[in-house]
Amino acid sequence: MPAAPAPAERHLHPMSWLFVLLAQLRQFVVPLLALFVFGRGDRNELWPLIGVGALAVASIWQYFTYRYGVGADALVVRSGLFERSLRVIPFARIHNVDVQQSVLHRLFGVAEVRLESAGGKKPEAHMRVLKLDDALALETLVRRRGAASAAADAIPDSTPGSPASQPAATVLLRLSTTDLLRLGLVSNRGMILVGAAIAAFSQTGSQVWPDLFEQVARYGADWSGQHHLGTSQYVLGGVAALLTVLALLRLLSIVLAVLQYHGFVLSQDGRRLTVERGLLARWRTSASRRRIQAWTLSEGLTHRLLGRRSLEVDTAAGEENGQSRALRELAPIATPAACDALIERLLPDARWPELLWRPLPLQSWWRRFVPALPWTALVTAALVWRFGNWGALALLWLPWAALKARAQARRAAYAVGAELLAVREGWWSRHWRFAEIDKLQALQLTRSPLDRRCATATLWLDTAGARSPLRIRYLPEADAQAIYRLLSQELARRPLRW
Structure with missing residues (x-):
């Protein structure tokens, strides 16, 4: 039989060098701004611009040496000039697809694409950048991998392989503007952003924050001294200042929630889940349902006051720069009924509402x-x-x-079903952690000296890609041994599902 023809190779978008340069400069943005804004005028501070020029040359170099082609069942990527690299990535190996658009991406009508495998430390392919139509078509091709006709038509500029010509996916969850306001109220994104900003400026050696705090404290002391405030007035003033700061932080959290989750849509196409969100920058990621390893249903005090919960998942994907790139939030905020409906739809055999919860000893x-x-x-x-x-x-x-x-202790419980194992913990802030038995990869039974004294044990259950293993603490030893034997037998007779 004649060999299959090599796939036609394509370059990235002509402006891809600009986005590569910006990505490389991202880690130097704060120091460079600090040099120009808070610098003392020393000409030696301009030397880093030489490094910026070198990065620009490297970015243009990458554009001319990076090529890719779409075959019948694999993606072929070539890169490098002096040190050449050839990667053949079967579509069956790609489990997560990220399509990201910053404001600049949207202005140019392009997108950044990451194709990821399970547990990889780096993406299988990282394309900066493709035309938006090509990026979405490539995502569709991976979702429907194995179809040779789709592979031939997905990437060209013509529209036959574009997602618009594909059957519409089923929308599972859509967040409204009111939901985004609730999400901002229950999150602490404003405090996290302020803390990150203070930490970033502290690394530059700038005295902006100490000087600002000193000036505010001096002004407050002078004002209070002029008005001869008493102890009760000091207390009321401190409480009012604290409430004002908290209100501003919560307002910032609401703004960030709107920016990050505007237009949030969770949809399902076959066994693949896709999340799209973002106001200025758009973020779209998809993963196969079978890649989900563990689930977390959580609610804090503010969640309960608003009648809402959050649903997150852990998927078998790697990390980059210490941050997971995988699909995580299925429902950033939703009603308990909506969260339960999502679980029932995606885990139809688990019988989530019918689980028999067994309380842990109150003592x-x-x-x-x-x-x-x-x-x-x-x-x-x-x-x-x-x-x-x-x-x-x-x-x-x-x-x-x-x-x-x-x-x-009164609320702690666990449940072992035919297809699912779940743990319930927390009181002020509550959460449910559960995983399919088929996804368990490791079991461990541990007993500390105090456990031996109290005739108890801790059972650890780990899955691939989970941020933390499931843990059942303070189990009576006999119950722990029984669950360990039961799960060991189940795992021995069942094939591991990825």
Whole structure:
């Protein structure tokens, strides 16, 4: 038989060098801004611009040496000039597809594409950048991999292989503007952003923040001295200032939630899930349903006040720069009924509403309380040494810690179903962690000296790509041994599903 013809090779978008350059400069943005804004005028500070020029040359070089082609069942990527690289990536190996658009991407009508495999430390292919139609067509091709006709028509500029000509996917969840406002209220994105900004400026050695805080403190002291404020007025002023800061942080969280999750749509096409979101920058990622390894259903106090929950998943994908690139949030915020409906649709055999929850022993509450004792003692000692007897007020934390420990122990439970294993924990902030038994990769039964004293054990259950293993603590030893044997037998007779 004659050999299959090599796929036609294509270059990236002509403006791809610009986006490669910006991506390389991203880590130097804050230091460069600090040099120009807070610098002292030393000409030596301009030397880093030589490095910027070298990065620009390297970006243009990459555009001329990076080529890709779409075959019947694989993607072929060539790169490099002096040190050449050839990668043949079967579509069956690609499990996650990310299509990202910043504001600049949207202005040029292009997108950045990542094709990822399970557990890889780097993307199988990282394309900066493709025309938006080509990027979406490539995503569609991966979703329907194995179809030779789709492989031939997906990438060309003509429209036959574009996603618009494909059957529409089923929308599972769509967030409204009201949902985004609720999401901003329950999140702490504003505080995280402010903390990151302070940390970034502190790395530049700038005195902006210390000087600003010093000026505010001096102004406040002068104003209070002129008006002869009393102790109660100081307290009220401090409380008002704190509430104002918290309100501003919450407002910032709402703005960030709108920017990041505007137009959030979760859809399903066959066994593949796709999430699209973003106001200024658009982010679109898809992953096969079978790549989901573990699930987390959570609700904090604000969630409960608003009647909402969040649903996240762990998928078998690698990390880049310490951050997971995989599909994670199926429902950033939704009603409990909507979250349960999603679980039932995506795990039809698990029978989530019918799980039989088994409570953990209530007498284990004191073991949840004990870790608070040494930290409370250390903090109290430090405060007493600094403020005298008033520092002993820190001991008031102990009754709250005891109440919290009892509430957590009262609510802790686990469930072992025919297809699913679930753990329920938390009280003030609650969460449910569960995974399909077929996805379990490792079981571990551990007993600390205190466990042996109390005749209890901890059962660890790990899956591929999970941020943390499932854990059932303070199990009676007999129950732990029984669950361990049952799961070991189930895993031995069932094939591992990825």
